[in-house]
Structures are given as C-alpha cells and as structure tokens.
Amino acid sequence: IGVADDTGLIIAAQNENLCGENFEGLPEYVADHVEMFKLDKYTVKVIRDKNRLEYFVFIAGDDADAEKSLKMFAICIQNLKLYYDDKYDKGYFIKNVLLDNVLPGDIVIKARELHIQLDAHRVLFLIRTYEKSGIYVPEMIENLFPTKNKDFIFALDEYNSVLVKEVKDNCEPKDLEKLAKIIINTLNSEAMVKAFVGVGTVARHVKDLARSYKEAQVALEVGKVFESQNYIMMYNTLGIGRLVYQLPTTLCELFLEEVFEDASLDSLDSETLLTINKFFECNLNVSETSRKLFVHRNTLVYRLDKIQKITNLDLRIFEHAIIFKVAMMVKKYLDSNPIRF
Structure with missing residues (x-):
C-alpha cells in the first residue's frame, strides 16, 4: 500500500x-x-x-x-x-482569513506560528472567469508569481481564484493595474480564457486581508454594472458607482420617480442616449460634442432642447447634468440586480 x-x-x-x-x-x-x-x-x-x-x-x-x-x-x-x-499550510490559513473563518484574536497568534510576516503590505487580486475551461487557473498564475513564501494563490471555486501578492511599501495603483493586465493577458493568450480581475486596496497587516478581499469582490460587482467594457476593476477608482451600489433599491426607485416624474429613461431612444453619453464624455462642451458626433452644432442644441422637454433637465446646466448622470447610474444599478456584499 x-x-x-x-x-x-x-x-x-x-x-x-x-x-x-x-x-x-x-x-x-x-x-x-x-x-x-x-x-x-x-x-x-x-x-x-x-x-x-x-x-x-x-x-x-x-x-x-x-x-x-x-x-x-x-x-x-x-x-x-x-x-x-x-x-501547517500557510496558504490554507490565508484562505481562512479571507473567508472570516479565523477569529480576529487568533489571526496574529496563528500567523506567528506559521512565520508569516504580520505587517507586510499585500494586495488581493480576485480573478473571475465566467465559463468552464478545464484550466486550473491558480497553476497558471503560480508560474507568473513563483515566490511561494510571500505570495499565496488558490482557488475559491471553479470560477474564482485569488492571488494575495506582497507589494512594496510605495506601490502605486498603476503598478497593481500592470500586474492585473499580466494575469488577464496570460489567461487569454495561453488558455484562451476571458478573465476579469477585481483589485482591493493595500492591506498593511495580515488582519486587513479580509477587508481587501471584500473590496475586490465589490470592485468586480460594481465594475460589472458601471464599467462592463473593462476587464480590470480597481476598488479605489470605482468613484460614484461605489456610492450608488450601497443604496437600498427602494431609495433608488424613489429617486428616479422624483427626478423624472411622468417621464423615464426608457422613453429616450438610442440616438438620444448616445448624444447624452458623448456630451458627458466631452465635459458638457457643445462644440466638442458636435465634432465627435459629426453633427452640426445646431443639431446638437436641438437634441439637448428635446431632452430638456422630455425630462425637465437641461444638461448644459452643471447641476442638472449631475442629477441626470446619477440617475443613469441608478437605473443601470436597478437593471443589473447585482449581488450585495
């Protein structure tokens, strides 16, 4: 035997x-x-x-x-x-810390037993794939980051994997984004797997890892709603989307009713919505927006007047533009019905 x-x-x-x-x-x-x-x-x-x-x-x-x-x-x-x-397994311990399976008072004691540096700066990357590929993602990531004594890589389930990466004290967001790009490009080119990466903020103590993990989860969910074209979602760049995500759905519905009264966002056609989005992209600049849309300035003014007539909001006024932008994000949030953490 x-x-x-x-x-x-x-x-x-x-x-x-x-x-x-x-x-x-x-x-x-x-x-x-x-x-x-x-x-x-x-x-x-x-x-x-x-x-x-x-x-x-x-x-x-x-x-x-x-x-x-x-x-x-x-x-x-x-x-x-x-x-x-x-x-005895360090990775198993780190995994339990992320999932809140270790009592806060026991984290430091156990980390010392396993000779894990308590105050090392670490960042959590949550890698998510939405299709079964038969590829074991952690194994591929291990080849990218072979420092097993400092970095921890493991699977949470068949769709989610985690990289806990030790970083320098002066690590900047662009450095973290670069690491996330390496992960995505490797999975895409070598395994033909489309992956999304949520990145939490820096954990300055092993006790903060669970917080960074939750931030990475939120980044993926919020990013899926408001930044669906992106494959990398950084928690500290979610902006107002993170605020909207925390609002109760009843409050969101009430806000839309108050803003649009008898009208609604659904009453706006695709051309109008394209105009609105481009107008916001150009920082409410009429001339720049008309140039980007390849339309005459007067045509754009006519469209903005039409939007004002439907919604009672003049997007050329900064305050009205803010209200409309938030309303669009709230509508997106309600339509997506995302998972809450």
Whole structure:
C-alpha cells in the first residue's frame, strides 16, 4: 500500500524500498477522469482537489477486498492532509482569513506560528472567469508569481481564484493595474480564457486581508454594472458607482420617480442616449460634442432642447447634468440586480 504524486513518483509506501521509484503508467489516467482502476495487479485510486490531480493511492491486489481497503486508506490520507493543511499550510490559513473563518484574536497568534510576516503590505487580486475551461487557473498564475513564501494563490471555486501578492511599501495603483493586465493577458493568450480581475486596496497587516478581499469582490460587482467594457476593476477608482451600489433599491426607485416624474429613461431612444453619453464624455462642451458626433452644432442644441422637454433637465446646466448622470447610474444599478456584499 502506498501513495504516489501526480507524476507517478512513489512518495510513501508500506514497503520502503518502493519510495523514490516511479509507478509506470499512472499519469496516463489523469486525462481520463477515472477515479479507480487496475494496473499491474494493483488497485489505484485517483485523488483530486477541485478537478486538479493531487496524488494516487494504491494497494496490491485487484479484488473487491483490495478495493474496499483502498477506499478506506484514501479517506484516511485525505483527512490527514486536511489536518496538516489546517495546522501547517500557510496558504490554507490565508484562505481562512479571507473567508472570516479565523477569529480576529487568533489571526496574529496563528500567523506567528506559521512565520508569516504580520505587517507586510499585500494586495488581493480576485480573478473571475465566467465559463468552464478545464484550466486550473491558480497553476497558471503560480508560474507568473513563483515566490511561494510571500505570495499565496488558490482557488475559491471553479470560477474564482485569488492571488494575495506582497507589494512594496510605495506601490502605486498603476503598478497593481500592470500586474492585473499580466494575469488577464496570460489567461487569454495561453488558455484562451476571458478573465476579469477585481483589485482591493493595500492591506498593511495580515488582519486587513479580509477587508481587501471584500473590496475586490465589490470592485468586480460594481465594475460589472458601471464599467462592463473593462476587464480590470480597481476598488479605489470605482468613484460614484461605489456610492450608488450601497443604496437600498427602494431609495433608488424613489429617486428616479422624483427626478423624472411622468417621464423615464426608457422613453429616450438610442440616438438620444448616445448624444447624452458623448456630451458627458466631452465635459458638457457643445462644440466638442458636435465634432465627435459629426453633427452640426445646431443639431446638437436641438437634441439637448428635446431632452430638456422630455425630462425637465437641461444638461448644459452643471447641476442638472449631475442629477441626470446619477440617475443613469441608478437605473443601470436597478437593471443589473447585482449581488450585495
């Protein structure tokens, strides 16, 4: 009876002479997603974690008794690994900190036991894919950031993975955005996976990691609503979208009713909405907007007058423009019905 790693190298066995030898033929079964099979008078069971091959357990014999004994042995090995991870694995501890599974008073004590630097500056990157690809994302990210003593990479589920990256004290937002771009480009080019990355603010203590994780979650959700064209969402650049996201839906609905009274945003056609968005992009500059839209200045003025007639808001007046911009964001928020954290 024994255990082999994902390459077929025997790392533990009842017969110590087998340790260090290769169990020929084992890796061939990885792609087949077989859980148990017979090989050279041995019964072998595949142990996976979130579809990722971890190791093989094997036992001499290919009858029903051998199969039963191997299943019991596999359970023992898995429980032993869980115990080890809980007690000694740094990544497992960091994961539990993010998920609030560690009491605040125990975080510092446990971090010291595991020799994790308490006051190192770290940033959390939440990587999300929206389709099943069969690619184990953390493994690809590990190749980009191989400093295992300082950086922690793990999967939360089949769609979400986390990178806890140690950064310099003077790290700037543009540096974090550059790291996020590297992750997205790698997943896109090497695995053909479309990914989105939410970036929290810098955690200056290990106790702040859970906060940074929640910020990365919020960044992804808010970004999905208000910046759907972007693949990188930085928490500290969400702006007014973050404020709108925190509002109760009943308050949002009341705000829209008060702003538009009998009218609504739905009554505006696509051409009008395009004009409004371009007008905001050009900082309420009529001449610049007409140039960007390739229309005569008088045509744009006519459209703005039409919008004023429908909504009672003159977008050329700064205060009215702010109200309309917020109203558009509130409408987007209500239409998306996002997850709240």
